[in-house]
Amino acid sequence: MSFQFTEEQIKRYSRHIILPEVGGKGQxxxxxxxxxxxxxxxxxxxxxxxxxxxxxxxxxxxxxxVVDFSNLQRQILHNTERVGKPKVxxxxxxxxxxxxxxxxxxxNERIHKDNVMDIIKDYDVVLDGSDNFPTRFLVNxxxxxxxxxxxxxxxxxxxxxxxxxxxxxxxNSPCYRCLFPEPPPPGLVPSCQEAxxxxxxxxxxxxxxxxxxxxxxxxxxxxxxxxLLVFDALTTEFNIVKxxxxxxxPLCGEKPVIKELIEYDQACDIHF
Amino acid sequence: MAVxxxxxxxxxxxxxxxxxxxxxxxxxxxxxxxxxxxxxxxKERLVEENGEIRKFVNFFVNDEDIRFLKGKDTELKxxxxxxxxxxxxxxxxx
Numbered sequence: 516m517s518f519q520f521t522e523e524q525i526k527r528y529s530r531h532i533i534l535p536e537v538g539g540k541g542q543x544x545x546x547x548x549x550x551x552x553x554x555x556x557x558x559x560x561x562x563x564x565x566x567x568x569x570x571x572x573x574x575x576x577x578x579x580x581v582v583d584f585s586n587l588q589r590q591i592l593h594n595t596e597r598v599g600k601p602k603v604x605x606x607x608x609x610x611x612x613x614x615x616x617x618x619x620x621x622x623n624e625r626i627h628k629d630n631v632m633d634i635i636k637d638y639d640v641v642l643d644g645s646d647n648f649p650t651r652f653l654v655n656x657x658x659x660x661x662x663x664x665x666x667x668x669x670x671x672x673x674x675x676x677x678x679x680x681x682x683x684x685x686x687n688s689p690c691y692r693c694l695f696p697e698p699p700p701p702g703l704v705p706s707c708q709e710a711x712x713x714x715x716x717x718x719x720x721x722x723x724x725x726x727x728x729x730x731x732x733x734x735x736x737x738x739x740x741x742x743l744l745v746f747d748a749l750t751t752e753f754n755i756v757k758x759x760x761x762x763x764x765p766l767c768g769e770k771p772v773i774k775e776l777i778e779y780d781q782a783c784d785i786h787f
Numbered sequence: 788m789a790v791x792x793x794x795x796x797x798x799x800x801x802x803x804x805x806x807x808x809x810x811x812x813x814x815x816x817x818x819x820x821x822x823x824x825x826x827x828x829x830k831e832r833l834v835e836e837n838g839e840i841r842k843f844v845n846f847f848v849n850d851e852d853i854r855f856l857k858g859k860d861t862e863l864k865x866x867x868x869x870x871x872x873x874x875x876x877x878x879x880x881x
Contacts, residue, residue: 556877646877671875672796695874699843710797745872747796749806754793756847756870759855 518543524616528570541733542570546616548732549573551638553626553654555606556580557717558644558668558724560592565725567610567617571732574610575638577622578602589714626650628778631657640728643667644721648698649779655691656776658682659766664738666727667691668720673713675720675746678758679727679738685767688740693761693768698779716748790818790863793870801829815846816859818869833871843874 520528520539531537531545550571552559555578566574580602582593590602597605603621610619622634626645635641635657643654643665651667658665658680665680681688723744730736745754766773789809794802802808803826810825812818823830834840846853846861847870853861863869 554877558877644877648874648876651876669875669877671877672799674796674875676872676875694845696842699841699874743872745795745870747806749796754870756850756872757852759852761854 518546524570527614527616531569536735537733541735544732544734545570545729546572548640549575549638550640550642550728550732551575551577551635552642552644553577553650554644554646555590555592555602556586556644556646557589557670557712557714558721559606559642560590561718561721562642562644562725562728563592563606563610564613565722566728567614567619569725569729570614570616571728572616573618573620573638575620575622575634576603576606577624577626577634578606579623579625589712589717591718626653628653628776631776632661635661635663638663640731641665642724642728644724651691652698652779653776655680656766656773659685659690660776664731665691666724666731668724670712670716670720672711673716673748675716675748677720677723677727677739677744677746678742679731679740681731681738681740687760689758689760690764690767692766692773693764694743694758696761696765713748716746719746719748789865790867790869792818792822793868795871795873795875797873797875798829798832798871801826801832812863814859814863815840815848815853815861815869818863819859841873845872846870847872 528542531542532539548571550566552563555576582597582600582602582605584598592609593605601623603623607619607621610617631653641658641663645651659682662682668677680690730738741758742755743758762769789811792808794806810818810821812821819830819833833844848861848867
């Protein structure tokens, strides 16, 4: 099936098309791809921005929060005028203004056990940029059950973590629970209050998440599977440690005990 | 047996801001005790009351997860690099 680019698209994506690893074919793949981003915050802002600019054809965004002044130090999709507006609406406005080729689907709702499968099932790649453990475990388990690749990033203070779980290859890819079998119990998380975050850390890690998503869609390079990248903004150091598939993993191990979605208690309800 | 320990930002309040510290230890178990001696309060962040390493905290020796080595009994040698990596999620810290 041939794909007709418009004049404007040829110009818009010329820097992609000129790359032999992308080309017209790759650009076509991007335009036909569907990516879901959980959270339109510190990580979602840069990842969504670059995915839209790259011409990812369908982008889903899940967030139930509204834009707050305290978000604007890092959540660059939003702006001062949009304080009080739902984040997904603000994100949609920004992304559609940047690239009209992109169809943005806004899910202005909290993700939970009963909607997560339905939301995720039609997407090719999922990016987790959420700010709490219950969501991270739920999204992980849902992606595992549905066989969707999950690009997971997390940020705190001056630190970022990134890895890709490729659940299209469940035999070989470790899962989030191989790394962290279960979330910290709510009472034990000492600082549910704001722990602080250097805004740019979200920019760096979210951009790397977009890079992972683009590689998966374009089928180029090596995704960060079986590796956990840890970034320290204070020393500007990236370190990579190995992630192994755990035979005793409760989700993907030899004798899995998790066979359906689990909803953990929210450790706290503060969103940053 | 001096080994270098990489401290995650979430624990640096306990290490007076230090991101990397040197300790003398022959195993991960000894390393945790050595850290506690120097930075009181760090141990309870790393291990459960029963002494097991918390499930949302991982130790890597030269990039290998100790759960796939010998856990707390994993042996250390001079010059090893131990990274402590807790689960983080946005603004929540473990």
